[in-house]
Amino acid sequence: MQTCTTCCFVLKTTDHGESDKIITCFCRDRGKIAGIAKGAKRSKQRFVNKLEPFTKLNIVYSQPRKGTLLFFSEAELVQAYLxxxxxxxxxxxxxxxxxxxxxxxxxxxxxxxxxxxxxxxxxxxxxxxxxxxxxxxxxxxxxxxxxxxxxxxxxxxxxxxxxxxxxxxxxxxxxxxxxxxxxxxxxxxxxxxxxxxxxxxxxxxxxxxxxxxxxxxxxxxxxxxxxxxxxxxxxxxxxxxxxxxxxxxxxxxxxxxx
Ligand SMILES: [Zn+2]
CATH class of the missing domain: 1.20.1440.120 (Recombination protein O, C-terminal domain)
Known part of the structure; x- marks a missing residue:
């Protein structure tokens, strides 16, 4: 799967199962997108304190062949807007x-x-x-x-x-x-x-x-x-x-x- 990086604002997060989160965000080059962050509720390193509403992130994602949800693999905090x-x-x-x-x-x-x-x-x-x-x-x-x-x-x-x-x-x-x-x-x-x-x-x-x-x-x-x-x-x-x-x-x- 090819990976891409984009700058985005987190609009909404919802828990998905025991350890994942579904994130909806608005990004510079694709507008509104939704993706799944696997293990986001557990992984302290990749996503902690980053997948909060209103944060500005650089997010690494890939597009699975099936389904419309993207796969978010990493996030870098640009602005927390605490x-x-x-x-x-x-x-x-x-x-x-x-x-x-x-x-x-x-x-x-x-x-x-x-x-x-x-x-x-x-x-x-x-x-x-x-x-x-x-x-x-x-x-x-x-x-x-x-x-x-x-x-x-x-x-x-x-x-x-x-x-x-x-x-x-x-x-x-x-x-x-x-x-x-x-x-x-x-x-x-x-x-x-x-x-x-x-x-x-x-x-x-x-x-x-x-x-x-x-x-x-x-x-x-x-x-x-x-x-x-x-x-x-x-x-x-x-x-x-x-x-x-x-x-x-x-x-x-x-x-x-x-
Ligand atoms: Zn008039």
Whole structure:
């Protein structure tokens, strides 16, 4: 069997039998992959402390002739990202991000942009004081990379550019916003509202270079509106619950502007 090495982030680990683990990860050259790490629960040398969620690894694997699971034979730790497992807020944020990757991507569908964004998100989460801000920015960029970038400059219905004095909603069915004149609240729509200020942040977050993304100073209200809006949009696209949502939402009361 030919062996290959790739750099990846561990997304999920599950015990398999008495001594093995099944690992799902997102790697630079193959996208999402799943493999079996034989003896991972016993072998102290090859895998200990490496096959944890959110770690960045160089992994050696081979492709068996039968079956779809790869065979992971070795792992070298590149970044442990320990704070993401040590601190509750960071853990909830990283778990939500990981779940989005697991649910929105297909196996063996490589995407350098998603790999770089995940790298940015996990490394930023180790130090950022507002983990929810990282989730908001990640989600905006992730939707763009998936081809679901919402059009945020004008109302989809009347075509008017975004203007002060209006509030907006992202249409749940797809990437467009409508203004409060076209979709008055009285019609009973319950989509999360987005202020003009939040729309400006979202637009910046779509445009700015990845390395400068965290320099955006987002107010707490913009962070919460972004997360709520994109959660709704993602639910519509996935047609299934995002289990990390409840935990993430529990962090909203901790959000405030300093
Ligand atoms: Zn309108």
């Amino acid at each position: 704070p993401l497992r040590q601190f509750y807020e960071r853990y909830l944020a990283a778990s939500f991000i990981t779940e989005l990757i697991l649910k929105f991507t297909r196996e063996n569908d490589s995407d350098e942009g998603i790999f770089a964004l995940l790298d940015w998100a996990f490394s930023t989460l180790t130090t950022e004081e507002k983990p929810l801000k990282v989730v908001a920015l990640f989600h905006v960029r992730f939707m763009g990379l998936l081809g679901y970038q919402p059009e945020l400059k004008r109302c989809f219905t009347c075509g008017q550019p975004v203007r002060n004095g209006q509030t907006y909603r992202l249409q749940p069915s797809g990437g467009a916003i409508t203004c409060s004149t076209c979709t008055p609240y009285s019609r009973g729509y319950d989509e999360a509202q987005i202020s003009v200020q939040t729309l400006k942040f979202l637009h910046l977050a779509q445009e700015v270079q990845l390395g400068r993304l965290n320099r955006l100073k987002m107010p707490a209200s913009a962070i919460q509106q972004t997360i709520e809006t994109l959660h709704r949009f993602s639910l519509h696209l996935l047609q299934q619950d995002i289990t990390g949502w409840k935990g993430l939402k529990s962090l909203f009361p901790l959000l405030h502007d300093r």
